[in-house]
Amino acid sequence: MVSVRSNNTLNSPDKTYWSAIFALFMGVTSLIAAEFxxxxxxxxIAHDLHITExxxxxxxxxxGIFAVITSLLLAPLTKKINRKSVLLTLSILLILSNVIVALAPNYFMMLIGRTILGICVGGFWSMASAVVLQLAPSKNIPRALSIVYAGVSVATIISLPLASYLGNIIGWRNIFLIAAALSFIALIFQLFALPTLPPNRHNNFKNMFALLKQNWVLMGIIGTVFSYGGYHLFFTYLRPFLDHNLALQANPLTLVLLVFGLTNCLGTFIAGLILGRFFRPIMIGMHIVLACIAILLLSSIGDMTIKIVLIMIWGFIFGFITVGWSTWITRTLADKAELIGGLLVAAIQFSIxxxxxxxxxxxxxxxxxxIFIASTLIFIMAAIITTFCFSLYKHATGKLA
Structure with missing residues (x-):
């Protein structure tokens, strides 16, 4: 069993619990797939429930709403509860959420199911990094985190091309039942693979929100909101864009979504390789690139090939957003990773x-x-805020981020 240091951080275990790491990967995959x-x-979905897209x-x-609330409340409210028990409870709720959505007779019941999912998303992500710190010694933390976060890329492929393809064959409700089955597998894996994970009793609201009194931290949180928000503004309505604006049929649409997911995976991998050397210019530049892509998508009227290429680049750059803001934490707030985790998850889910x-x-x-105009403006703001964040950090600490 891992223990707790007097300085409020967790001791590194003597060995790496690789099976538990992969159990978390399964949890992330099933969770993010269900979300998107x-x-x-x-x-x-809109056609079947008689609502608009x-x-x-x-x-x-x-x-997003309930993920924000949960990410801020879970750690302080469960500071005396074993983390394994909390994770297993969230996994059970994830199964329930998917089943409710799959069987929802109307829009209201669908929203109930999605509300439960929000609790799972906020709770799981606010704990993920801190739990990994209890499952691997310091030398294996980067590798362990990369495995866990790889679940996001895998979930992107599941939730976009695979769900789209199977949805055309068996219907959207059965897709959520399959998601429930995937969640059940993750639950069983976690039940047997996760060791006892003692909580950090020093998690509290006072220590969490004290971080926001530092201007550069607040700017980083706001930058995260704009960064993820600008991306998801278009990403959420990618399917209607491909359906209506590009008029893609089922098979070409599925292929485009598959390549989109693969380019996202590639972007995550490339970002991990080069962010360490070019952190600041990439963090600012990625927002400028995405703003330019949004403008080009708006202006390249009628040219389907150009639009599809731009969408692939959009997915590729998103890999830099996810890795980039996680790297920001490790470079500037490594000693407070557990506390900032809840705030960052809240910011991300709020933005989504x-x-x-x-x-x-x-x-x-x-x-x-x-949508493209709004995304452009948001990304320009993200670039400005990120630059301001780095400037404030240097002024406060005398160091470069």
Missing amino acids: IPVSLLTP GQAGQSITMV GMAAGIGGFTFDNFGIGA
Whole structure:
């Protein structure tokens, strides 16, 4: 069993619990797949429940809202509960969420299921990094984290091309039942693979929010909101764009979503290789590149090939966003990773929910062109805020991020 140091951080274990690491990978895969399956199924979900695609997209907003709340509350409220028990409880709720959505007779019940998913997302992600620190010695932490976060890329492939392809064959409801089965497998894996994971009793609201009194930390959180928000504003409505604007049929659409997921995986891998050497210019530059892509998507009217290539680049650059902000924590707040984790998850989920909400209203009332304009403006703001964050950090610490 791992123990707790007097300085509020967890001792590294003597060995790496690789089976537990892969159990967390399974949990991340099933969790993120469930969160974003609606992205590839917005059109059939909307048709079956007699709602607009913008309303269907709000199901992602519900996940974001409750993920924000849970990510901020879970660690302080469960500071005396074994982390394994908390993780297993979240996995059970994940299964319940997928089943409720699959069987939902109406839009209201679907939102209930997605609300439960939001609790799972916020809870799991706020604990993930801290749990990994209890499962691997310091020398294996980067490798362990890369395995866990690889679940996001795998989930992207599951929730986009695979869900889209199977949804055309067996219907969107059965896709959520398959997601429930995947979640059940993850639960069993975690039950047997996870060791006892004692909580950190020093997790509390006072220590968490004290971080926000540092201007550069607050700027980093706001930068994260704009960074993820700008990306997800278009990502949430990618399926309707491919359906309506590019008029792709089932098989070409599935192929595009598959390549999108693969380019996202590639971007995550490449980011891990080069961010350490070019951290600051990449963190600023990736937002500028995404803003340019949004402008080009808006202006390349009628040219399907160019638009598809731009969408692939969009997915590729997202890998830099996920790895980039995680790297920001390790470079600037490594000693407070557990506390900042809840705040960062709250920021990310808030941005995803905000993007789905704003995007739904914008898409329904003004069309996809307005989505691209909004994304451009948000990414420009993200670049400015990120630059400001680095400047404040240097001023406060005398060091470069």
